[in-house]
Amino acid sequence: MENLVYIALFAPLVSSLFAGLFAMSPRQTFVGVISSLLLFVSFVSSVVLGYHIATTGASVHVTMMDWISVADLHIPFGFMADQVSVTMMVVVTLVSTVVHIYSIGYMDHDKSFNRFFSYLSAFVFSMLVLVMSDNFAGLFIGWEGVGVCSWLLIGFWYHKPDVSREENPSISPSWAANEAFIMNRIADLGMLVGIFIIFWNTGSLQYDVVFSQIPNLAPAVLTAAAAALFIGAMGKSAQFPLHTWLTDAMEGPTPVSALIHAATMVTAGVFLVIRANPIFSVTPDVSYFIAALGTFVAFFAASMALVNRDLKRIIAFSTLSQLGYMFAAAGLGAYWIALFHLAAHAFFKALLFLGAGNVMHAMHGELDIFKMGGLKKKMRWTYAYMGLASLALAGIPPLAGFFSKDAIIETAFNEGTLILWAMLVITAGMTAFYSFRQVFLTFLGDERYKEFGIHPHEMYGFVLIAMSPLAILAVIAGFFRDWFNAFIINLLPNYEMSEHTHHLALILGVLVLVVAVSGIILAYMKYAKGLKRSEKTENGLLYKLLANQYYIPKIYEALITKPYAEISQLMWKKVDMRIVDATVDGIAKVIYKSGDGSRKMQTGNLSNYLSWMAGGALVLLFITVASYVIG
Amino acid sequence: MIGLNHYLIVAGLLFAIGLIGVIRRRNLLMLFFATEIMLNAANVAFAAISHYYNDLSGQMFAFFIVAIAASEVAIGLGLLILVYKKQGTLDLDDLATMKG
Numbered sequence A: 001m002e003n004l005v006y007i008a009l010f011a012p013l014v015s016s017l018f019a020g021l022f023a024m025s026p027r028q029t030f031v032g033v034i035s036s037l038l039l040f041v042s043f044v045s046s047v048v049l050g051y052h053i054a055t056t057g058a059s060v061h062v063t064m065m066d067w068i069s070v071a072d073l074h075i076p077f078g079f080m081a082d083q084v085s086v087t088m089m090v091v092v093t094l095v096s097t098v099v100h101i102y103s104i105g106y107m108d109h110d111k112s113f114n115r116f117f118s119y120l121s122a123f124v125f126s127m128l129v130l131v132m133s134d135n136f137a138g139l140f141i142g143w144e145g146v147g148v149c150s151w152l153l154i155g156f157w158y159h160k161p162d163v164s165r166e167e168n169p170s171i172s173p174s175w176a177a178n179e180a181f182i183m184n185r186i187a188d189l190g191m192l193v194g195i196f197i198i199f200w201n202t203g204s205l206q207y208d209v210v211f212s213q214i215p216n217l218a219p220a221v222l223t224a225a226a227a228a229l230f231i232g233a234m235g236k237s238a239q240f241p242l243h244t245w246l247t248d249a250m251e252g253p254t255p256v257s258a259l260i261h262a263a264t265m266v267t268a269g270v271f272l273v274i275r276a277n278p279i280f281s282v283t284p285d286v287s288y289f290i291a292a293l294g295t296f297v298a299f300f301a302a303s304m305a306l307v308n309r310d311l312k313r314i315i316a317f318s319t320l321s322q323l324g325y326m327f328a329a330a331g332l333g334a335y336w337i338a339l340f341h342l343a344a345h346a347f348f349k350a351l352l353f354l355g356a357g358n359v360m361h362a363m364h365g366e367l368d369i370f371k372m373g374g375l376k377k378k379m380r381w382t383y384a385y386m387g388l389a390s391l392a393l394a395g396i397p398p399l400a401g402f403f404s405k406d407a408i409i410e411t412a413f414n415e416g417t418l419i420l421w422a423m424l425v426i427t428a429g430m431t432a433f434y435s436f437r438q439v440f441l442t443f444l445g446d447e448r449y450k451e452f453g454i455h456p457h458e459m460y461g462f463v464l465i466a467m468s469p470l471a472i473l474a475v476i477a478g479f480f481r482d483w484f485n486a487f488i489i490n491l492l493p494n495y496e497m498s499e500h501t502h503h504l505a506l507i508l509g510v511l512v513l514v515v516a517v518s519g520i521i522l523a524y525m526k527y528a529k530g531l532k533r534s535e536k537t538e539n540g541l542l543y544k545l546l547a548n549q550y551y552i553p554k555i556y557e558a559l560i561t562k563p564y565a566e567i568s569q570l571m572w573k574k575v576d577m578r579i580v581d582a583t584v585d586g587i588a589k590v591i592y593k594s595g596d597g598s599r600k601m602q603t604g605n606l607s608n609y610l611s612w613m614a615g616g617a618l619v620l621l622f623i624t625v626a627s628y629v630i631g
Numbered sequence B: 001m002i003g004l005n006h007y008l009i010v011a012g013l014l015f016a017i018g019l020i021g022v023i024r025r026r027n028l029l030m031l032f033f034a035t036e037i038m039l040n041a042a043n044v045a046f047a048a049i050s051h052y053y054n055d056l057s058g059q060m061f062a063f064f065i066v067a068i069a070a071s072e073v074a075i076g077l078g079l080l081i082l083v084y085k086k087q088g089t090l091d092l093d094d095l096a097t098m099k100g
Helices: A004-020 A028-054 A083-106 A113-132 A135-158 A171-202 A207-216 A221-235 A244-251 A254-263 A267-273 A277-281 A284-305 A312-330 A335-363 A378-396 A400-414 A418-443 A446-452 A461-488 A499-529 A543-547 A548-600 A605-630 B004-024 B028-053 B057-087
Strands: A062-071 A075-083
Touching: A004 A062, A004 A083, A004 A113, A028 A062, A028 A083, A028 A113, A028 A418, A062 A207, A062 A335, A075 A083, A075 A113, A083 A113, A083 A335, A083 A461, A113 A135, A113 A254, A113 A267, A135 A221, A135 A244, A135 A254, A135 A267, A171 A207, A171 A221, A171 A244, A171 A400, A207 A277, A221 A267, A221 A284, A244 A254, A244 A312, A244 A548, A244 B057, A254 A267, A254 A312, A254 A335, A254 A400, A267 A277, A267 A312, A267 A335, A267 B057, A277 A284, A277 A312, A277 B028, A284 A312, A284 A418, A284 A548, A284 B004, A312 A335, A312 A418, A312 A499, A335 A400, A335 A461, A378 A400, A378 A418, A378 A461, A378 A499, A378 B028, A400 A418, A400 A499, A446 A461, A543 A548, A605 B004, A605 B028, B028 B057
Parallel strands: none
Antiparallel strands: A062 A075
């Protein structure tokens, strides 16, 4: 079993290095094929490990080697596959295998095809390090690794120039990549502080040691550690107020959006909360804050998705919203439900994104859903996939989203946090509305793309087949809820609904379902027949507020970016040029001047030199005598 | 009675004369003479101090200096003749070609 851990972990690294060998050479299909195969190997290993853990109930723990061993600090490169990490491994490797195969088709015209696979596999490796590490230090390495890979992949088309947008001052892939990286860096500081607090108070970073020491720690310490760790999670999972990078990250290639910015990396924050659940479960204040923030983000992001016109950004907002759901569940103590929603969400959201990639490919890079419509005839399979994924996202039974999201909403009710519950129910309706607004505007109604001279075509067959596992899982994943519960409670605390909630479960479920279905019906009535734009609504205050993302990017621009740029200018012109540079230049000038002055000594006349020599000898003599007299 | 100090004063005076010669004279040949005077000033001091301490190594050193001075003059004068043949002068002001 130990070998399987290594195979699962290192196959993506091998794939990355292999593809990296060809990074500079022109497109080679076999690079993509071999990368996909290696990822598939990793996936199979993960599944076998999962089966092993499910049947024996024992986790697999390996220590590869010592990494840091100084004084009291011992950090090994240790990896473990337990119920939580194996769930993540299976999800990550499955989605990434599909995305790798998908990318062979999607990136086929890109000259940096090989480089893309290198980055993509490197990402998977980092993500696996993140989820499999048995200590906080290893988790942090993976955490930073996925950040770097995310930066590389968002900025994959770094040569694209800045484009002005209505809602954003200026945006280009490299701009978006930097934004994502910098925002994550801000949050990572919080994460590091959390790790330091933990080490300071427990003397170890191994999960099992840390968690076993929790009863000995003061509540204030635990609260500080939990809050600091959650700040890290907020950055990686793009929670308010660090959320703006996620939608801008859509500048990257679509497979990247599907893998990193929907299914895996952004869920790392949720994973952290689940992994560190012994800390969070004894810090009710922090947990309640997580739940409240998660609910707020779910609502907030869904509201922005209602009016957005960009196909990928709508899905990105919906990712934000679903991450909010996961945090709500985790904050309320239903860790296993959060993990379940994480897995289910990964399947249908990746499917949705890959579908959007098909549409984008067909529309020659056009993403404005107001310019689409009627694509159903040309792209029947993509329509089916995206429709299916949207149904799952909207929480229509018996698809995956219904089981997981319904459980979260039920949890909010069970905890008696009725405000959170109400917001989550409303969000469920909004989710259904915007998902189907997007589907109907893209695939039904009048064919608006014709006037732009676009000739859409369906994606390659093998790509559509590669997407099918996700589609199947988006349909059936929900049926495994009870099985998953039995599997995961070996490690995570179980969460049971109270008797009272249990009685009301049916009514609550039906209520959520009615809200969701009415969202879909509303979207159908408004958009299925074709696009009817009304000037009045679009100029309305609320619409403008939502379309401009509550003006948050503009506020950040005005309050943070611009002042920071001005301070930087000031520091550059005043401090750097006038003080730092001036000092350095001054030293150089003194040396130049003294050299220039002393050059005159060199007259070429031996007599002068001898005079200097005699003078020097006298000075030395004087110093000797003086020091003798003094000392 | 002539003591050590008198010898040392003579040596000092000789050295000063030699040094002034080195600094002031412009003729290379005169520079050689001046350095010889300085070397001999050192010799006088060596011999006097050697006698004062009853230690022969100072006088031995003086002999060394005499020998080295002789060989140095032999080579130096040869070079001087070459310079004179090449430049037609031994005046240092006229020989200043390596200006910085």
